Amino acid sequence: MKNEKKVYSVSGNEVFGSLPLMSQEEVGDKIHQASAAQGSWGSTEVYKRAEILHEWAEQLVKKQDQIGEVISKEVGKNLASAVKEVVRTADLIRYTAEEGCRIHGELLKGDSSKGGSSNKMAMVEQEPLGVVLAISPFNYPVNLAASKIAPALISGNAVVFKPASQGALSGKLMIEALLETDLPSDTIQFVSGKGSEIGDFLVTHPNIDMITFTGSTETGQAISQKAKMIPVVLELGGKDPAIVLEDADLDLAAEHIVSGAYSYSGQRCTAIKRVLASDTIAHDLSEKIKQKVENLSVGTPEDNATVTPLINNEAADFVQDLIDDALSKGAELVTGNRREDHLVYPTLLDHVNSDMKVAWEEPFGPVLPIIRINETEDFVSLSNQSQYGLQASIFTKDVQKARDIATKLDVGSVQMNAKTERGPDHFPFIGAKNSGLGSQGIRRSIESMTRDKLFILNL
Incomplete structure (x- = not known):
């Protein structure tokens, strides 16, 4: 890694960490690694994915004070609220693990509508989209990151995670806690760098299969236009x-x-x-x-x-x-x-x-x-x-x-x-007009990161 960015506290000039400023080539390598790992992860039994998420939640609880202190320094949140964010995130991850195990397919009979056929039945299964690009904001650098990453993982996707410039160190610690579980390391990729350098490269990369973003309306609209044919979920501004x-x-x-x-x-x-x-x-x-x-x-x-x-x-x-x-x-x-x-x-x-x-x-x-x-x-x-x-x-x-x-x-x-x-966190979270696109909330987020696939039985 050629360049690094120093991380300063919001309330002073204290330097308490650094982050890599990745090039497009380095980011591209991360995306390809995630794409290569997704197939194996997507075929992993759901209950095993859930076990890994539960392990992640436990790691966050163990590290709540450490991560909370970094959140407080990095984004200016008081320490009590910062620690509470980490604990809440662990609860969100646990719920996501359990909800993922309740996402089932369905069986459709062909004669349920006029003109249908009693000789046909459809098995509807939900498949992962592939590689999910998760872009989180500075204000809840752990909770709003995990609310994207956990649903993506439980549904069998690999993840490329790009946090906001401020809040990225907190996000990195959260990923390090995840990597202390049995999750295959290439399944989650952390990228950081200047938005002007890697932003468009990320959202237009051909190996990104879905984008979930929280941030400004202006940036969200730009992402939506550049993403073209891939699914996008946006959580934007409010008044x-x-x-x-x-x-x-x-x-x-x-x-x-x-x-x-x-x-x-x-x-x-x-x-x-x-x-x-x-x-x-x-x-x-x-x-x-x-x-x-x-x-x-x-x-x-x-x-x-x-x-x-x-x-x-x-x-x-x-x-x-x-x-x-x-x-x-x-x-x-x-x-x-x-x-x-x-x-x-x-x-x-x-x-x-x-x-x-x-x-x-x-x-x-x-x-x-x-x-x-x-x-x-x-x-x-x-x-x-x-x-x-x-x-x-x-x-x-x-x-x-x-x-x-x-x-x-x-x-x-x-x-x-x-x-x-x-x-x-399990309630639907929706923005109308310029406040967002798509629906979040644990179950809705999981559903947004999967697609239906039919296997039709001709009897």
Whole structure:
């Protein structure tokens, strides 16, 4: 390996590791190795694949503190949350192993439809696609990587794993834990390097048979266009609204909104990124949110703070620009708008309108706009005008009203009286519009990584 990249901590200049900057030739070798190994892995009994995944989960539990510490340093997540991510990932892998053993084919009779034949029966089996390219983001470098890798492996695919540049060291440790099991080593391939150097090479390589990606909408759209005829599953951006109706429990709403908007500094696609509140209760809600925001701990991951430095200065600049734009156009600063390098303090804005960028753009940072709404139909209209359609929350005591609004929202999931969030991991996870393509969640992910094959019996 000719070149390496030093890995720095988010909150300081500490160098605590390095990663290879692979060339296209090196990446190509990795892909060919995975392709050569897939046939043997694909013919391995499912229960044996499941045993290996269970071993992987146990290895992660044993290494939870070590991997958690690296996650914390590398992506700025507080240590408790980082360790929790590793433990949650082990649970996800175990569930994937068990679910994979429950994926069966089916038997179809030929005379079940008009014009069919009673002399024909079809045995429908599910086959692996081949080599799955798994591309993960920085914010959940272990969980969102394993949510791609584990379903691919249990269904008999080989995997080429490309983590985000920041978060890659955590991902590498996760793969090292996997390689301590009985998994044939060539079945999983770790690649790292500059996206400008190896990105297009990876997604257009003829030996890649499926791509599963989590990241920005812009990058996801580019991957979709370049992938052409191979299956693609995309988990992209969001602008998740919290819709608060006039009969809502405001204390409950404020609690979930603050947790949903500001945990891990808002660096989550499922973070609450705007509040659409009935005008009659907006002031009271704003005050309740303000009190909770001002009690949030702000500092470094080492302090176990809730709001920590953003992933880099570019991300902080983007968030600051959204705040400055809103204030210049008449938004009210309720609290926040303080910055130290790439640590942005939790910021709450009220009286935001549709002329402000923060009403539409995904900040991926700790800023939350409140938009005041008069009519029920306006909640739906304003929500659906967004290019995104990941999730929404509705806070109300009227279940029927929540259901009526939910059916009109162009999103993948609607939460009632709770924050938007990913999981449980076996629930389907879907993004509408520019928030994604395809369905995830353990069973859905396994199904997306297999194809049907028929063996027809002519009796």
